Amino acid sequence: MLKTVTAALLASVAMASASIACEITLKAADTHPDGYPTVEGVKAMGKMLEEKTDGRICVEMFHSAQLGEEKDTIEQTQFGVIDLNRVSFGPFNNIIPESQIPSLPYIFRSVDHMHKVMDGDIGAEILGAFSDHDLIALTSYDAGSRSFYNSQKPITSMEDLAGMKFRVMQSDLFVDMVGALGANATPMPYGEVYSGIQTGVIDGAENNWPSYESSGHFEVAGYYTLDQHLMVPEVLVMSKASWEKLSEEDQKLVMEAAKESTAVQRKLWADREAASEEKVRAAGNEIITDIDKTPFIEAMAPVYEKYVTDEKLKDLVARIQAVE
Template sequence: MKHFAKLAAGLFVAASFMATAASAQTVLRSSDTHPDGYPTVEAVKYFGELVKERTAGRYAVDVYHSAQLGEEKDTIEQVRSGVIELNRVSMAPFNGTVKESIVPALPYLFRSEEHMHKVMDGAIGDQIKKAFEGAGLVVLAYYDAGSRSFYNKQKPINSVADMKGLKFRVIQSDIFVDMVAALGANATPMPYGEVYSSIETGVIDGAENNFPSYDTAKHFEVAKNFSLDEHTILPEVFVMNKAAFDKLTPEDQEIFKQAAKDSVAKQRELWAAKVSESRAKVEAAGAKITTPDKQGFIDAMKPVYEKHVTDPVLKKMVEDVQAVQ
């Protein structure tokens, strides 16, 4: 009997320990406006799997895709205030909060996605990461968002003259508003989720984005003319609330940073495949893709740079970006 009592007591202690360990798991919430299966959503899921594995289940990540927690403007405030811990969001909405984020958002700054990777993976990317800490955020990773181009329901765009008078939805960013104005068009900042109906009803003529967003948001159904001007090659940021990050042990901080770094390679691979798939899909559905002469668009950006790149730090950063080969 004593043997069975000891065994039962041992099982009770083990069960209690397991229950305590299970209850000690910290579940972190992460937001994304894109649908399930989108490359950024899958990359954050992968990050969560690595974190869970490498912390022996002490941390887990729940990914809320499809703007379940709100549009980007809302979730940025949520992650800064600590309501949620993680967020995948475009860098442009931070332009008014983190001045260094202005540089990657500048139109026609990056020559290619490869150029952007070299810049963001190096010292300039580290400089921008450091600046985000002042906004209460830790940048864990930069994700690809490809190149953004204009699309509309009215006509093909082959030159700056074709932009005149058209109304485009843009990200809630002064740079994007000024970029569109410099091209002779009208900018309307609005949440991503409102774009389809706004084009359909004529509130706007079109928007600007990459092929996967043009596809997955079904904007190609209401705006058939896609102009491959590639005005921005703007990276996304995967951020964490700084207070939450600072609570991690140094060992766990390294686990989080390495898991995020590993997720970047995964996201880039998924992104490249998605771009090819989405372009083929929209073309098959009747989207008309044109490639305008970019020089006229680039020349029109002089007042945008003069307005937004006045700080000596930003001027130096732009020069450094352009010098990266």
């Protein structure tokens, strides 16, 4: 017992010393659980930042929606209550027009295509638009392809979607996308999806392999159709108020650490995606891959017409489609 108490005291002292050594501690939020690739990506950024600043700047990670769901944490980040926040592009669609472009259905042909776009000048232009909304977009992370899952039946065509109720992120674009496919969209916080499917409030939702698995949604929604309608990147943002408190040199180091963490997150993502798929398939869920995406893609025409309205956004779409 004495050894245990002594070890605990030493650990506490070590933690207190580490905290004292950090002149600046950046509070980071994520809705996903500990160990999830985006959470680990931000942790990797924190380690890199500590190394770059000799321990002056640290990152304290609050995972599992400890600081609230995405809508709440976005507002807290804009006000400077939260310093760093990993969020999908979706929740920003209603306030930042440029954020709608990576969120468009079938805008990216593949993961490689998405990486080339988001790592290049086009991606920098999209991220730069966040600065007008009290946020600094540092980098983009991978989030895989989003597909529909439900508790009712296999979906192999648009006809199968008719009348079904699917949870979507709180984004008008996502609501219209589901509506264009003939289904009913229900905006709902991520944390309420499991019980929503379980109680029949909704028939299902749409997300990637790791989210489908880690959330436990695969336990209540046994049918997963790989229509891959969205390949929306995640974005790591920083409060503009917190950013402006840093020196120019520290701003540069924060940006460098964020960019360098992207490669770590992408590798973790690829590994996690494979592991999640294996777990879901082992559970006996029905995975539908035999699906003609052409009618789904064609049904998106009115969505593009509604959201890609001005010449600037049309130019972004054209430039993305031209990237080889």
